Amino acid sequence: MTTVDRREFIKSAAMSAAVAAAAGSTRAFALPVLTAPGVQWNKAPCRFCGTGCHVLVGVEDGRVVGIQGDLKADVNKGLLCVKGYHVGQILYGKDRLTTPLLRKDGRLVPISWEEAIDTVARRVLKDPKGFAMYGSGQWTIPEGCAGNKFMKGGLSSNHLDGNPRLCMSSAVTGFLSTYGVDEPAGVYDDLDQCDVAIMWGNNMAEMHPVVFSRIVDRRSRGEKVTIIDFGTRRTRTTDHADEFLLFKPNSDLAIANGIAHLLVQNNAYDKDFVARHCNFRQLDPEKPDAMQGKPMTFDEYAAALAEYTPERVEQISGVPADKIRLLAALFARRDIRITSLWCMGMNQHTRGTAINCLVHGIHLLSGHFGKPGDAPTSLTGQPSACGTVREVGTLCHLLPGGRLVANEDHRKHAEGFWNLPEGRINPKPGYHTVLLFEKFCTPTDKGGDIHTLWVQVTNPGQSLPNLHKLFKAKKGLEDKFLIVSDVYPTATTELADLVLPSALWVEKNGMYGNSERRTQQWFKMVDPPGQARDDCWQTIAVARRLFDLGFEGMKNKDAEFLFTFKDKGGKPVPVWDWNHYYDINVDEAFFEEYRPFSKLKQKDLAPYAEYARTRGLRWPVVQQPDGSWRETRWRFSEFDDPYVKKGAGTQFYNSVTKDDKALVWFRPWEPPPEGPDADYPxxxxxxxxxxxxxxxxxxxxxxxxxxxxxxxxxxxxxxxxxxxxxxxxxxxxxxxxxxxxxxxxxxxxxxxxxxxxxxxxxxxxxxxxxxxxxxxxxxxxxxxxxxxxxxxxxxxxxxxxxx
Amino acid sequence: MSNDADISRRDFVRGRLLRTVRAMAGVPTPPPAPQRAAWVPLPIRRPPGAVPEARFLAECTRCNACIQACPVGAITVAPMRFRHAAGTPMIDQATAACVMCPDTPCISACEPGVLRKDRPLKMGTAWVDRSNCLAHRGTLCTTCSERCPVPGALRVDGGKPAIQDATCTGCGVCAQVCPAPINAIAILPLPDRPA
Incomplete structure (x- = not known):
């Protein structure tokens, strides 16, 4: 990959631009579209980040030949980012994995799919409790459903975690502890209407460029929007910001508390909103690990904040006291709309939950919530971190639809929907990512009780922190077995014992859920190369092999195979056989099985066909009297959310305290676990x-x-x-x-x-x-x-x- | 002028050889190309600090020292399609770019002195094709301006790149790094290097 020869260059340029004959384009934005007769264009969400742009994929003779922004998509309105325009080329790297590979005498050698699937099944049989799965926010929704049901419903094991643990789980705990339910109440439309956009340690210009364009494009239309960039370094986002506040790493909690303090001290908070919609909370000193905390009164809250004077905050954070006052003054104004945006800066943080809670707290305290343009909105980095992981619940403590494995009722729901015998689901949460890899990389006789790990659609060999300890330590541990389903050789496949070649993006059917609760769908457009096959099929095939070997867990209540899908005539289709996998739409079958799960926490999803028709719909998607399906943009707000009671204005109907109120948390600033010192400055x-x-x-x-x-x-x-x-x-x-x-x-x-x-x-x-x-x-x-x-x-x- | 005469003689000889080979292989000989009135310099991109083209062709010894000195391997031997310039050092825009080393090792390595420190380092001028440039099409992109090795040659104006013709040396780094699906930067060759 170091040099690119001329022919390759010309070929790829031609591919990106599709073929021949330029059609005239009058659009001011997005590249002109080149196309040719014979090229079929179909919609798909982009494979990369959590923004959820839609692209049109041009296919000719079984090959993706062009990509263009989708004008019909609400998210990107035809625009794409630097990466998005090239998304088609990811399918055609020279070193695609095309055959299953098994490590024999230190070398990966090609084997058949039968042997590969059998190898995985035998590893499960060795000891199902020590078999773990590591999934991804790039899993499609059906792939997540398959993995979740296979592990939690089939193996009775909760050792299934996903890489979103590394990217947005603090956002989840922030939403849960504030509103009692995950995912933002706001949507991207807020960015079209806000007066002030605050980036909390968020370099949107590089990480979510299309969403960022939505804000800066308003300026080119003559609208005024103030961008405030909080950061520990200057970035491309800073170039567009009106105010740049450089703070010392880890001091963001002090800044947030400083703003809240001024709102309270100056009596500038929204008293009506707070009285009607907010309760106050702090951590329970006796149970510091409990996310529920303990209640506090408003006066206690005010007293706790008292130490965060602008001067003290300046001392901790390096942000001038005047700037803290300026921010507090902005939040004190009722005539403007403020949207807060954040991503990894706040989430990849040893106090991630705390800072998430504090930013929600400022918005609730100042009443900047629930109106278009007024929202605290977290962004995700992966295309389906929300859809597949947060909603389907592919984390070690979750079940689909916002349910918990530790909750007996929730387990019963899942057993009901999955048609499992009672008590099948294990009540004990499994290992979270860091612990999972620690256990996998620890010798068995020293307590490393995970012997086999199946990684799908992600690259932990590069993305885990402290790689020597959490990944490379696996080397030399003879009894540990790493299975990797991927499309290219990666840092992870380097240590893999079994590599399974996967289909990528439009080589399979798929569904994603983006940052703004939008569920998206696409159809398979081209065939995967060589023997590469869908991840979803791989999971089903292993399950079937276990079923054939007599493994009890792979049977449902009626002693049928766990993944029994029937065609229109009611006849079971042998989807575990690759030749029959596309006889029915397995995605649709998984999605329809998963849909009922979404009702519990008002995350209602529409039927599969609705997503095939549209460029995604934002949940809750509720059916109207005329039979049509309506998406919800602003959650908890009466004017848009059908679940809010008439006259309530704003209603937090999933409230932790069961009184329809959200929680405003007090969380103190604390020094970081590791900071610069004389040796490491x-x-x-x-x-x-x-x-x-x-x-x-x-x-x-x-x-x-x-x-x-x-x-x-x-x-x-x-x-x-x-x-x-x-x-x-x-x-x-x-x-x-x-x-x-x-x-x-x-x-x-x-x-x-x-x-x-x-x-x-x-x-x-x-x-x-x-x-x-x-x-x-x-x-x-x-x-x-x-x-x-x-x-x-x-x-x-x-x-x-x-x- | 004697140089020009040399070149035409060499061309003449080569032409006759080709005709002989074709005749032996039974390939029909194409009609002779019309005689050119005067020698025209080919638009070939030389390493920085090159002397005027006619002198370059005459004095370059094809020793390849500049090629070996280049730390990024940007200088190559001109292939046969460059006719009389074949074998001389050039920078192929499609595959490489000069990175404008502050210490110009290629010039230091040039013994015959056809690359000279007292000559302008200009090799061409970059030109942004606005219809293909992502930044001009509403996508946030600043890659070219970040990588431009010549201070002030590529300014970003309202998020969009603008080449400053007077400062730009035509090194080609911007064209090399441009991530647009159809490369949006062309390096226009100099009509001829000033005498």
Whole structure:
């Protein structure tokens, strides 16, 4: 992938632009569309981030030949980001996995699917309790349904977690502890109507560029929208911001408390909204691990905040006291609409749940909630972190539809919907991601009780924190067995014992759920290469093999196979046989089985056909008297949400306190678990870049994106660089307590770190920055902190220019 | 002028050889190309600091020292399609870009002195095709301006790249990194390097 030859370049350019004959386009935005007769265009959500843009995929002769933005899509209105325009090319990297591979004598050798599926089944039989599955926010909804039912309903094991644990579980705990139900109340439409958009440690211009365009495009139409950027480094987002507040890492809790303090002290909070809709909470000092906490009165709340005076906040955070006053004054205004946006900055935080709660708290306290443009909205990084993981419940403590494995009623619901014998579902939550990999990488005789791990659609060998401890320690453990379903060789397949080639994106049917509760659907358009097969089929095939081997768990209450799907005539279809997998629409069958789960917490979903017809619908999707299906944009608001009682205005109907009120939390600021000291004097922050998505396993195989951003780098301030005596392009070594990595530095490039901070993107599999990061995690969400750990920077003496 | 005469003689010889080979292989000989009135420099992109083209062709010894000195492998040998310039050092825009090393190792390596420190480093001028540029089409993209190695040559104006012709050296880095589906940057060659 280092060089791209001319032919490849021309081929890929031609592919992105479709074929021949330019049709005239009058659109001001988005690229002109080139097409040709014979190219079939079909809709699909983009494969990359959680924004949920729709693309039109052009197919000719069984091959994707073009991509264009979908004008009919509400989310992106025809626009795509740098990555999105190239999404078709991810299918055609030269090193696609096309055959199952089994490690024999240290080498991966091709085997048949029968042997591969049998190998997985035998590993389950070895000891079902030690078999775990690690899924993904890139799983389609049906894939998540299959994995969840296979593990929790089939193996009676809750050792199923997903990578969203690493990216948004603090947002989940934030929503749950505030509203009693997960996912944002607001939608992207807020961005078209807000007067102020606040980015809480969120570099939207690079991470969610299309959503960010929705805000900045308003300016080109002459509208005024104020962008406030909170951050620990200057980014592309800062270029568009009216105010940039640089804060010291980990001090965001102090800032949020400072704003709340001023609202209370100046009597500027929304008294009516607070009286009608809010209760106050703090953590119970006797049970600090309990997410429920204990009630507090408003006066106690005010007293707890008292220490966060603007001056004290300035001391902790480095943000001038006047700026804190300015923010509080903004929230105090009732005539403007404020939307808060955040993503990994607040979630990948050892106090992630706390800061999420505090930002919701400010919005509730100031009444900036529930009106178009007034919303605290979290964004997700993966296309179906919401749809597949948060809603389907593919985490170790969840069941579908916002249910908990620890709740007896919830288990009974699931057993009912899945037609399982009573007591099948294990009441004990399984291992969360960090613990799961720790157990997998610990020798069995030392308590590592996970012997087999099946990873689907994700790349933990690159994305886990503290990689030496949580992933590379697996090497040499003979009795541990790693199964990886993926489309390309990755850092994870390097240690895999069994590699299963998967179908990717439009090579299969799929459904995703984006950041704004929008469920989306697409149909298979091209065939997967070689013997690559759907992840969903792989799960079903293993289940069937277990069933054939007499494994009791793979039978439902009526002793039928767990995944029995019937055709229109009521005849069971042998979907475990690849030749018959597409005889029926398995996606539709899974989705219809899952739909009833969604009612409990008013997350109602429409029938599959509705999603096939539209560019996604935002739940709750409620059927109207005329039979049509209506999506809901603003949840908990009477004017839009059908579940809110008439006259209530705003109603938090999933309330933790069962009185239709939300909880405003007090959470104190606390120092971080690891910060710079004499030995490790720099903060290390990690993240993404515009051109690459996640671990780069797809985007690094797109020539244009690879050329635009070929390798990882360390962003360092010019002052620190001068002190170290390094210039842009020269190599430095970063050393943390957990690892060491050499990489070139980039000074004054895309972003700009303040003195004492360095930033490294994690997309590059040859420069694994996660060997250095910290596996300390939030106590409630179990989400690790990738944004803050201490490192040392050393100059590396090299001969010759490095670039 | 004697150089030009040399070149035409060489071309003449090569032409006759080709005709002989074709005759032996039984391939019909195409009609002779019309005689060109004067020698026209080919739009070939030289490494930075090159002397005027006629002198370059005459004095470059094809020693490949600049090619070996280039730390990024951007300089290559001109292939046969460059006719009389074949074998001389060039930068192929489609596959490589000069990264404008501050210490210009290619110039330091040039013994015959056809790459010179006292010559302008200009190799061409970049040009942004607005219909294909993502930034001009509403997508947030600033890759070219971030990678441009010449301060001030590529400004971002309201989020959109704008080339400053006077400062741009035509190194081609912007074209190389452009992530647009159809590359939005072309490097226009210099009509001829100033004498």
């Amino acid at each position: 720099y903060w290390l922050c990690t993240g993404r870049v515009l051109e690459h998505w996640h671990t780069g396993s797809m985007t690094r195989r797109v020539p244009q994106l690879h050329r635009a951003m070929p390798a990882a780098y360390v962003e360092i301030s010019s002052t620190d660089a001068a002190r170290l005596g390094v210039r842009s392009g020269e190599r430095v070594a970063l050393v943390s307590r957990r690892g060491r990595l050499e990489l070139p530095c980039w000074i004054g490039g895309r972003g700009d770190c303040p003195e004492g901070t360095v930033f490294v993107p994690f997309f590059d599999e040859s420069l694994l920055i996660n060997e250095l990061t910290l596996d300390a995690h939030d106590p409630f969400s179990k989400q690790p902190d990738y944004k803050k750990c201490a490192v040392r920077v050393e100059r590396v003496v090299t001969t010759g220019a490095a670039r």
